[in-house]
Amino acid sequence: MAASFRAITRSSDAKAASSCVWRAFSSPSTLNSETALPAFSLFARRNYLPLRQDPKDRNVQWVFLGCPGVGKGTYASRLSDLLGVPHIATGDLVREELNSSGLLSSQLKETVNQGKLVSDETIISLLSKRLEAREAKGESGFILDGFPRTIRQAEILEGVTNIDLAINLKLQEEALIAKCLGRRICSECGDNYNIARIDIKGENGKPGIYMAPLPPPPKCASKLIQRSDDTEEVVKERLRIYYEMSQPVEEFYRSRGKLLEFNLPGGIPESWPKLLQALNLEDYDYKQSAAA
Numbered sequence: 001m002a003a004s005f006r007a008i009t010r011s012s013d014a015k016a017a018s019s020c021v022w023r024a025f026s027s028p029s030t031l032n033s034e035t036a037l038p039a040f041s042l043f044a045r046r047n048y049l050p051l052r053q054d055p056k057d058r059n060v061q062w063v064f065l066g067c068p069g070v071g072k073g074t075y076a077s078r079l080s081d082l083l084g085v086p087h088i089a090t091g092d093l094v095r096e097e098l099n100s101s102g103l104l105s106s107q108l109k110e111t112v113n114q115g116k117l118v119s120d121e122t123i124i125s126l127l128s129k130r131l132e133a134r135e136a137k138g139e140s141g142f143i144l145d146g147f148p149r150t151i152r153q154a155e156i157l158e159g160v161t162n163i164d165l166a167i168n169l170k171l172q173e174e175a176l177i178a179k180c181l182g183r184r185i186c187s188e189c190g191d192n193y194n195i196a197r198i199d200i201k202g203e204n205g206k207p208g209i210y211m212a213p214l215p216p217p218p219k220c221a222s223k224l225i226q227r228s229d230d231t232e233e234v235v236k237e238r239l240r241i242y243y244e245m246s247q248p249v250e251e252f253y254r255s256r257g258k259l260l261e262f263n264l265p266g267g268i269p270e271s272w273p274k275l276l277q278a279l280n281l282e283d284y285d286y287k288q289s290a291a292a
């Protein structure tokens with residue numbers, strides 16, 4: 001049975017999330033694929049994206065918003081396993097291209113290492129290629145992480161398919177910076193870990209937050225690398241760009257009744273069950289392992 005059947009919809013609580021999803025299902029789109037950039041409208045016409053498919057006949061189409069370091073990748077990847085849909089992170093697509101010997105590589109490296117956004121055209125082209133691959137893999141639905149990041153990207157996406165829900169993860173800036181600086185990646189398997197121990201005391205009515213480090217297992221411990229854009233200077237620039245270019249995307253989805261705001265209460269053990277609750281989902285495997 002597909003993994004999605006392990007995730008069942010809870011009936012009573014989290015009305016906000018479910019009504020968001022419901023409104024998203026029934027909301028009309030304002031653009032059509034002809035207004036989108038050529039690459040996107042081309043794959044849309046070829047049906048790489050399920051154009052205006054009834055949500056009941058397809059898997060979820062969600063996007064993750066949130067500042068650098070907030071944990072979009074962590075939670076998008078967990079939900080993707082739970083729901084059986086691909087997790088597509090545009091940051092990963094950019095890093096793959098940047099590490100290749102392609103023409104774009106050195107140009108992308110410079111942009112990313114300055115903390116700037118790559119052009120909408122480049123991102124759409126990388127995303128188009130990834131979405132085309134879905135057909136061959138027999139994938140349906142998606143959880144996008146790191147896209148859309150500009151209003152234009154959001155409009156283009158809206159032009160080709162319906163997004164059911166935008167999940168906006170939130171965490172205070174001090175924790176975001178510490179998380180980016182503490183992030184480590186296994187150069188072999190690509191898994192993410194974190195050496196930072198975040199313990200911010202609450203003050204002036206603001207809640208404190210504790211996040212335990214996420215140490216690597218022994219097999220990864222000697223292979224850890226840091227992202228070249230995870231330096232303090234570049235993280236601060238990425239945050240500045242987020243507030244300027246990407247935060248308006250939150251309003252884009254809020255005004256369409258599709259935004260689910262989620263303040264992370266702590267690390268994965270505290271946040272994952274609460275996020276599932278907000279999304280009306282259950283993860284039996286996690287419950288069983290937590291109870292063991």
Ligand code: ADP
Pocket residue numbers: 067068069090091092094111112115116117118119120123145146147148149150153229238
């Ligand atoms: P972050 O931790 O900042 O959320 P990501 O891994 O999502 O980082 O992205 C890394 C970099 O890739 C970004 O700083 C940006 O240069 C580029 N990038 C990723 N997604 C997009 C996008 N949708 N639009 C433009 N640039 C993007």
